[in-house]
Each structure stands twice: as structure tokens, then as C-alpha cells.
Amino acid sequence: MTRRNVVLQTDFGTSDGAVSAMYGVAISVEPTLRIFDLTHDIPQYNIWEASYRLYQTISYWPEETVFVSVVDPGVGTERRSIAVKTAENQYIITPDNGTLTHIKAEIGIVEARIIDETVNRLPHSGESYTFHGRDVYAYTAARLASGVITFEEVGPEVSVESVIQLQKLEPKVEEGSISGNIDILDIRFGNLWTNIDRTLFKELDVEYGDSFEVTIQNDTRQVYKNIMTYGRSFADSHLGEPLLFVNSLDKLGVAINQGSFAKAYHIETGSKWKISIRKVPKISYN
Missing domain, CATH: 3.40.50.10790 (S-adenosyl-l-methionine hydroxide adenosyltransferase, N-terminal)
Incomplete structure (x- = not known):
């Protein structure tokens, strides 16, 4: 059997x-x-x-x-x-x-x-x-x-x-910016996991160390806007700095080095939570 x-x-x-x-x-x-x-x-x-x-x-x-x-x-x-x-x-x-x-x-x-x-x-x-x-x-x-x-x-x-489906936004690239939604949280650490695939993100001609303006909205209300670095791992940022990274599902994630991004900015998940990412000139932290 x-x-x-x-x-x-x-x-x-x-x-x-x-x-x-x-x-x-x-x-x-x-x-x-x-x-x-x-x-x-x-x-x-x-x-x-x-x-x-x-x-x-x-x-x-x-x-x-x-x-x-x-x-x-x-x-x-x-x-x-x-x-x-x-x-x-x-x-x-x-x-x-x-x-x-x-x-x-x-x-x-x-x-x-x-x-x-x-x-x-x-x-x-x-x-x-x-x-x-x-x-x-x-x-x-x-x-x-x-x-x-x-x-x-x-x-x-x-x-x-x-079979019943919830609304699910598809990520897209437009005019040098990529947009998607925040699918889920990495609960233990408070990282944001988006629905943006690494391969789609690469269409922005990105390299590790590049800087990006990240904007997060809940429906039409902006809740976060800042510039952060794209890193290979958390070692590529200083303590407390925001970071873009590729997570274990090959999707783009957003984190604070040794902090909870979700708690810091009261971010939740689902189709109403939208994120847009735009490449900007490189920045450096002292």
C-alpha cells in the first residue's frame, strides 16, 4: 500500500x-x-x-x-x-x-x-x-x-x-523603475520579501553596490522612501543600514542589517502593499 x-x-x-x-x-x-x-x-x-x-x-x-x-x-x-x-x-x-x-x-x-x-x-x-x-x-x-x-x-x-484566486499583482519594469508587491515577511527577522524575481531585477542593469531609491505604499499612501544599497549579503552593509538583497526563493528582499524593517516602518504584506525600486547614482555611508 x-x-x-x-x-x-x-x-x-x-x-x-x-x-x-x-x-x-x-x-x-x-x-x-x-x-x-x-x-x-x-x-x-x-x-x-x-x-x-x-x-x-x-x-x-x-x-x-x-x-x-x-x-x-x-x-x-x-x-x-x-x-x-x-x-x-x-x-x-x-x-x-x-x-x-x-x-x-x-x-x-x-x-x-x-x-x-x-x-x-x-x-x-x-x-x-x-x-x-x-x-x-x-x-x-x-x-x-x-x-x-x-x-x-x-x-x-x-x-x-x-479555483478561487486572490488579487495578485505582477511585477513590471517601466522607464528604469521596477514595481511589485510585498508578498510576505521573513517573520523572525522582519525582512520584506517581494514578488520581484532576480532575473527581472537584473533588467535594470544592476551590480552589487549599486544604489536604489525604494518607495513603499499601502494602496495610495506612501509609508517609506529612502535610498539603499544592493548587496550580496548583510555583510555588505553597516549595522542599522537598509539593504536590497536576493532571498532564498530568488526574489528581491528588503532588510535592515540586524534590525526588523517591518517593525521599524510598520510594513505589512499582501496585494495592497506595493514597492517600487529605481536606480540612482551610488551613495556611500560614513
């Missing part, structure tokens, strides 16, 4: 038994399953961040890993529960509420199915409508990962185009 990994992501935290209950349901389906945590610290109801954390992580797992993502402000409503197969041969089980935005855009989805809860639901849980993470998603993921059901037996197929 097939044994695949199961990876869980939620906004539940670990201060109560919710995540443990999901583990228990999965192991009850198949005691030998390998279950891992992506994170349970997604900010409450933050679908955008759930979407990005999946994208940040999924490609580093073996093919046929089954991911469960439960950030579900619409639990108990008519929103769909779906399972998808990605272009990299992974599976994701989640509410259809925008959680798959980055996966669909950056990796690709090849097939989508609505979970048939008449079959794929924890027995004797039919009157519970507020914990689909346990009763539907963990249960279905365990059945799929252990080979009890095939992907086709999850439920009826729906079009990939029907």
Missing part, C-alpha cells in the same frame, strides 16, 4: 488540542503515516499568508506529498472544500478561498476536485460544521496519503479555472 507524507498548515496555533486532534484522525486512518508541520502560526484568517507559505515550502518536498492547509474564515458556509494536484505532482487539500493563489500562479495546478463529504468525512462527525480541518481535511488527506482512496475518489472533478 502507498505511503505518502502528510504536511499540515493552519492558523490554529498549538496552545490547545486542535492540531493534535488532526494528527489523531490521520493516524487513526493509518498508524504508519508520516505527519509533519509546515506551520500553525499563520496569522488568524490570513489567507494570503497561507497561500505564500505553501508556495515557499512545497517544492522542497518529495512528489506525492499531501498538504493540508486550513485557514478558513468561511468554515460552515457554502465555500467549497477542494483537493488539487499540482504540476509538480503534489496534492493540497484546503478550503477553496484563495489559499491556492501562489501555487496556481507560480507552480501550476493540473487537476481539482471537490471533496465528497458523503464518503470522505470522519465517521459520526456529520453534525459538526466548525472543524473541517479535523473532520474533512485531515481525514481525507490521510486516506489519500495511505492509498485508501485514489485522487479520483476524493470527489467530482471541477475546472482548474474555477
Whole structure:
């Protein structure tokens, strides 16, 4: 019988038994399953961040890993529960509420199915409508990962185009300036991670040590504007200086050397948070 990994992501935290209950349901389906945590610290109801954390992580797992993502402000409503197969041969089980935005855009989805809860639901849980993470998603993921059901037996197929997407701005280069949005924070250190690829940034004819004017807006309100250096690593800037760099996903990042850029300037993430970067003559700090 097939044994695949199961990876869980939620906004539940670990201060109560919710995540443990999901583990228990999965192991009850198949005691030998390998279950891992992506994170349970997604900010409450933050679908955008759930979407990005999946994208940040999924490609580093073996093919046929089954991911469960439960950030579900619409639990108990008519929103769909779906399972998808990605272009990299992974599976994701989640509410259809925008959680798959980055996966669909950056990796690709090849097939989508609505979970048939008449079959794929924890027995004797039919009157519970507020914990689909346990009763539907963990249960279905365990059945799929252990080979009890095939992907086709999850439920009826729906079009990939029907999968709900959040607004996602595409980065662009115009008149010597590049613009994009702040996709996510490097939470621990407060760095900003943009959606601007290194290859697109290189269209500005950049070299390490070049100076750039960086402007950050929330909708139409400017919250930051300053000049900073493009560096290979944090060693290329002095303590407390701002820095442009390429992060672990080959995207452009913004940081303060040994400080939190996000906290210093109250920066958040998502499609409303826009960044523009323009090359300027080199500067030097004393």
C-alpha cells in the first residue's frame, strides 16, 4: 500500500488540542503515516499568508506529498472544500478561498476536485460544521496519503479555472523603475520579501553596490522612501543600514542589517502593499 507524507498548515496555533486532534484522525486512518508541520502560526484568517507559505515550502518536498492547509474564515458556509494536484505532482487539500493563489500562479495546478463529504468525512462527525480541518481535511488527506482512496475518489472533478484566486499583482519594469508587491515577511527577522524575481531585477542593469531609491505604499499612501544599497549579503552593509538583497526563493528582499524593517516602518504584506525600486547614482555611508 502507498505511503505518502502528510504536511499540515493552519492558523490554529498549538496552545490547545486542535492540531493534535488532526494528527489523531490521520493516524487513526493509518498508524504508519508520516505527519509533519509546515506551520500553525499563520496569522488568524490570513489567507494570503497561507497561500505564500505553501508556495515557499512545497517544492522542497518529495512528489506525492499531501498538504493540508486550513485557514478558513468561511468554515460552515457554502465555500467549497477542494483537493488539487499540482504540476509538480503534489496534492493540497484546503478550503477553496484563495489559499491556492501562489501555487496556481507560480507552480501550476493540473487537476481539482471537490471533496465528497458523503464518503470522505470522519465517521459520526456529520453534525459538526466548525472543524473541517479535523473532520474533512485531515481525514481525507490521510486516506489519500495511505492509498485508501485514489485522487479520483476524493470527489467530482471541477475546472482548474474555477479555483478561487486572490488579487495578485505582477511585477513590471517601466522607464528604469521596477514595481511589485510585498508578498510576505521573513517573520523572525522582519525582512520584506517581494514578488520581484532576480532575473527581472537584473533588467535594470544592476551590480552589487549599486544604489536604489525604494518607495513603499499601502494602496495610495506612501509609508517609506529612502535610498539603499544592493548587496550580496548583510555583510555588505553597516549595522542599522537598509539593504536590497536576493532571498532564498530568488526574489528581491528588503532588510535592515540586524534590525526588523517591518517593525521599524510598520510594513505589512499582501496585494495592497506595493514597492517600487529605481536606480540612482551610488551613495556611500560614513
